[in-house]
Amino acid sequence: MCISSVLHHHHVPPCPRPLAFVTHCLYCPDATVNPLTSEVVAPCANVVYTPDHGVNYDDPCSTGGCIVSPQCSTGTCRLQDLGGRWVCCACRRGGNVYRTCTNRKVGSPDTFCYHDVCQTCKPDGSPGKESTLSS
Ligand SMILES: [Zn+2]
Ligand SMILES: [Zn+2]
Ligand SMILES: [Zn+2]
Ligand SMILES: [Zn+2]
Numbered sequence: 001m002c003i004s005s006v007l008h009h010h011h012v013p014p015c016p017r018p019l020a021f022v023t024h025c026l027y028c029p030d031a032t033v034n035p036l037t038s039e040v041v042a043p044c045a046n047v048v049y050t051p052d053h054g055v056n057y058d059d060p061c062s063t064g065g066c067i068v069s070p071q072c073s074t075g076t077c078r079l080q081d082l083g084g085r086w087v088c089c090a091c092r093r094g095g096n097v098y099r100t101c102t103n104r105k106v107g108s109p110d111t112f113c114y115h116d117v118c119q120t121c122k123p124d125g126s127p128g129k130e131s132t133l134s135s
């Protein structure tokens, strides 16, 4: 039998997003598997739901199931907050659209800056303007 339970995703301050509840399923060998990808496509006929009283929706942390939101830990939230385009606080150049700064590192043009978007990085308010190509 497969076990379905409710976990919750935390966003890490100062990310203002609220808790998100997610259903997580532990599949047993009877679950239906896609033979091509060997991914589970459906649980078996005997799904056990961990009792609802196991989750206190007012204080979910008290009953466990805490997980840091993968979106938050990877910087996806911050990228969204900055409107998808940001100015790197490490090299001060904009035009970044990924979670990591892809401007060339100052002084070593073969290397990217690789600064991960953080709270100090600013939104890039100049759409269309490509990153400064000064040499
Ligand atoms: Zn099962
Ligand atoms: Zn929690
Ligand atoms: Zn977040
Ligand atoms: Zn940078």
Ligand SMILES: [Zn+2]
Pocket: 088, 089, 090, 115, 116, 117, 118, 119, 120, 121
């Ligand atoms: Zn930064």
